[in-house]
Amino acid sequence: xxVPVTESLYVPGKVGxxxxxxxxxxxxxxxxxxxxxxxxxxxxxxQELRVNMxxxxxxxxxxxxxxVMVSEQLSKxxx
Numbered sequence: 001x002x003v004p005v006t007e008s009l010y011v012p013g014k015v016g017x018x019x020x021x022x023x024x025x026x027x028x029x030x031x032x033x034x035x036x037x038x039x040x041x042x043x044x045x046x047q048e049l050r051v052n053m054x055x056x057x058x059x060x061x062x063x064x065x066x067x068v069m070v071s072e073q074l075s076k077x078x079x
Contacts, residue, residue: 002010022030023038033041 001013001015003013004010018035020032021035021038023033023041025031025041
């Protein structure tokens with residue numbers, strides 16, 4: 001495998017023990033988990049991201065509708 005040293009520099013590496021893996025939980029923090037635990041964590045995060053994405057998409061759709069309504073009102077007043 002290749003291990004990133006910088007954004008553009010990778011060095012060859014070997015996988016050691018596979019009974020524990022490090023999971024990046026954000027802001028530079030890592031947690032040691034079993035591969036099964038890491039998989040469950042990642043699935044949970046993906047599900048949370050999907051739910052948040054759907055909420056944001058709904059808000060964006062509402063804002064676009066509001067923008068269209070405001071644009072129409074401004075066009076009527078400008079005539």
